[in-house]
Amino acid sequence: MSLFQIQGLTHYFGGLRAVHNFNVTLEGGELMGLIGPNGAGKTTVFNLVCGVYRPTQGDIRLNGTSLPGRYPHQVSSLGIARTFQNIRLWAEMTVLENLNVAQHCHLGYGLADLFIKTKTFRQREGEIYRVSREMLEVLELKDVAHEVPKNLPYGIQRRVEIGRALTMKPKLLLLDEPAAGLNSAEVVGLMRLIQWIQEEFHLTVWLIEHQMKVVMNICTWIQVLDFGATIAEGTPDDIRQNKRVIDAYLGEEVH
């Protein structure tokens, strides 16, 4: 059985068809790219997967569990984590707390445990702090653990956001334009980071990106969206030469 599958996903915003008959299958372990012009419906697909909107039609399955109709927190607890196009860290909490709170799906204690301070509570809280610290360590963010995100440079915030998603121990990681707003040195670092975390955490990564350098270099399979419909899919080489993709999105000069 494949890890993740979308079948016939269609979504309307009022009369506007944002996504039309979208299909994708991820076997597990891929690094999949989703590209397309602005307004093609890429982020809408992510939002549909995460449960922000309920799809008009179609099915989304993770490990055979159907997702449409579930609340976003339920979807994320099932193993889908994501980052955002415009970073959405909790600005007033420290980096460490940001990573802690994302582990709400692994909380493992209830209100009674909290107020009585049971053994379960102490153990689980200790474990949550340990996971966050380890994550900060591997992402080289230890020095900023007690900073609040709003005081950090953009590139570091991106890394914190990826770290926050990883502490949820997801099976599928959705990255929405991870390279947006980064300088070219940071982009190279980010590409390495994505490839590294994918191997290190045995993740399946699905990313939306506008910077062709990123998509063409790290993705193993790419899907191109235009006006809500898939116009092409294939390996980076296929996509580069595809006539429809060049017309709709890439333009002549990219080769």
Add this chain to the structure above:
Amino acid sequence: MKQYTLAVATLVFLVLTTGATAFGLLDAYYQLVLMFIGVNIILSASLNLINGYMGEFSCGHAGFMAVGAYVSSVLSVWLFTRDGKLGAALLSPELAVYLFPAILLAGTVAAALAGLLVAIPSFRTRGDYLAIITLAVNYIVKSIIENTEAVGGARGFMGMKKVVDAMTEVADLPWMMIWVMIGTVFTLLVIRRFVSSTYGKGIVAIRDDEIAAELMSVNTRRLKMVAFMLSSGLAGLAGGLFAHILGYINPGSFTIMKSTECLVMVYLGGMGSLSGSVLSAVGFTLLLELLRPLELIKWVVVPFMLILLMLFRPEGLMGSRELSDLFPRLRAYHRTGRE
């Protein structure tokens, strides 16, 4: 050992004040002020949970206070005294001493349930719209009480003095002072424990970015429900204590005016700062007492000070910091949630 210093200091303070009260060293007026400080600490700390930590704007806190005040008062009068409407005492008045915590708890639970009136709409609305709902709830509670003849309607409800007297007959101690202090410490412990846990920090995540919280596996509905019920429940506890301190309550004590006082204390102390709430409750109560000679002019002076505060220090006394952030040395004396 150091981490227990705060607990020991609190205990010593409690024993000293109770002792001073018991031996008549503290005159009745100071006792009253001290008890009102306790009640106000509970009110401001519990409202801070919503307005400070969770970032919603609740302006109907007095409504929940009223629920707690009336439920616990009616219960204690009904159970322990002979009342014109409610009939003879059901239980022997001596039992009041032992059952009083249960009565306060009943008021707390009732107020927490009333909190659902705000919690459930909060799933779909927020910000200004939710603020209007909290206002409406305040009015609903007040109007229901005003129109319920069984609890005295607009004339108010009394008889709690007799219950407190019954406690004093069993053991000659300043009972209300003791209960207020226990209630205050309990409230602060509960709130601190909640907001310093990963569970409770979920409400701060809701304040900072609700959609991100929801997408990062935080069950925002459950957390809102917990936060609103906790906050309104504790307001109910404050109400129960308030009613038994005064021995008389009427719907006029729980109007939007009272809610505004709670708001002032939260904003004066700093949103999201528990020690700020405590400091401002102490300061605000004392200030009101000091300005008492001014009589009505007090209500011009106090709001004017609020205007000055908003102009020159909008983040309140403490901002979102705690005392232990300002004086890091204090951190050794008690454990905060920051590990």
